[in-house]
Amino acid sequence: MKHRIGRVETQIQREIDDILLKDVNDPRVRPVTITGVKLTGDLQEATVYFSILADDPKALAEAQTGLDKAKA
Numbered sequence: 001m002k003h004r005i006g007r008v009e010t011q012i013q014r015e016i017d018d019i020l021l022k023d024v025n026d027p028r029v030r031p032v033t034i035t036g037v038k039l040t041g042d043l044q045e046a047t048v049y050f051s052i053l054a055d056d057p058k059a060l061a062e063a064q065t066g067l068d069k070a071k072a
Contacts, residue, residue: 001041009037012046020070028066031059 016034036049052063 005039005041005043008043009039009046012039012048013037016048024066024070026066026070028062029070032063032067 013034013036016037020029020032020034031052031054032050033052034048035051038047038049039045050063050067052060054060
């Protein structure tokens with residue numbers, strides 16, 4: 001089961017990368033890199049981890065705001 005969860009996490013990460021690259025036009029999410037996905041054991045919820053190149057907390061907050069808007 002753990003191997004299956006790992007494969008699904010990897011596929012979700014690829015899909016999110018693809019969506020951000022092709023479908024989201026918000027400039028706040030351009031510097032975002034999806035670094036990982038963690039699924040619950042029942043595959044019902046995923047936590048998505050991301051990073052940006054800037055060390056600026058304001059840039060991180062803006063990226064989070066852009067991602068929140070994109071998920072709606």
